Amino acid sequence: MIGEIADKLVAFCKKRRMQMPRTLPFDAAVGSLRRLVEEMVPGEELVLTVQGEPKAIVTKPNRTSWPCQPGTAKDTKHWMARDFDAPLDDFAESWNDQAQRPV
16 A cells, blocks of 8 residues: 555656655655665655654765766767768758759
8 A cells, every 4th residue: 555655656656747755755665766766866865764763864866977988889880871972852842943953
């Protein structure tokens, strides 16, 4: 039952594009703690309470590395069609005359 309440709370907040509340009863968070932490943004805190008293603070750490590193594709072969920038025949009739046709 408590897990269902947490699920409804998460769905409610997502629907309204709100952040999760900063406090949550410990019993409500037990079954879905992993999901709650994964949905937090770095630096956000979640205070877990027992009978209204704060007992723990969960903080998602800031990212220490970026998933993409500059220069990692420098040796990758890229292919592009020779006519990639040629005018499309599908749009030819939309031009009134050749003067408006892009080069």
